[in-house]
Amino acid sequence: MKPIIFFEQFSFQYEHAAQPTVKDITFHIYPGEKVLIAGRSGSGKSTLAHCINGLIPFSYEGISTGNILIAGKDPRKESVFEQSKQVGTILQDQDAQFIGLTVEEDVAFYLENECVVQDDMKKIVSDALKKVEMHAFHKQSPHELSGG
Structure with missing residues (x-):
């Protein structure tokens, strides 16, 4: 290997x-x-x-x-x-690594860089957040989430 x-x-x-x-x-x-x-x-x-x-x-x-x-x-x-x-x-200072103002914007960051079509991006982000039981927090600031 x-x-x-x-x-x-x-x-x-x-x-x-x-x-x-x-x-x-x-x-x-x-x-x-x-x-x-x-x-x-x-x-x-x-x-x-x-x-x-x-x-x-x-x-x-x-x-x-x-x-x-x-x-x-x-x-x-x-x-x-x-x-x-x-x-x-993953940066040592967690505050320095958030890109978006909301959880969904942070999740979408990679997709935006890959030029994913907006409608597809919304579905992918929504599905991903549901998969990890975070959809209820999609409009929250990442800074408002628990650090632990």
Whole structure:
């Protein structure tokens, strides 16, 4: 079985940094595995996540060496849009990740980016919210929902 996430002797140094934030890391994550990345502040956890989701090198410039493959492709050679089809990101600050003013707008965000026809989008969003028993909250702000 091939790893879904593959790092071999990978290093990344931000454009104006004196030294690499991530240096010579090697690890493989296989489909179905659950992995915790833990470390002190500044140890490179977010940098590693940005390498996986494609924000590095497109939003954060710097120098990378070594090999990285996500679903068999080098994210440094893919667009952020293409990478977003393989990798999703949940931000540490939950307030920063809400896009819409309502639950249904947040659920529709991906569909809007995929240029789904408005009528189809409404049905897909409604069906999805019903499936997870959230339809009653479709007009509420995500910030009004319980955090637990």
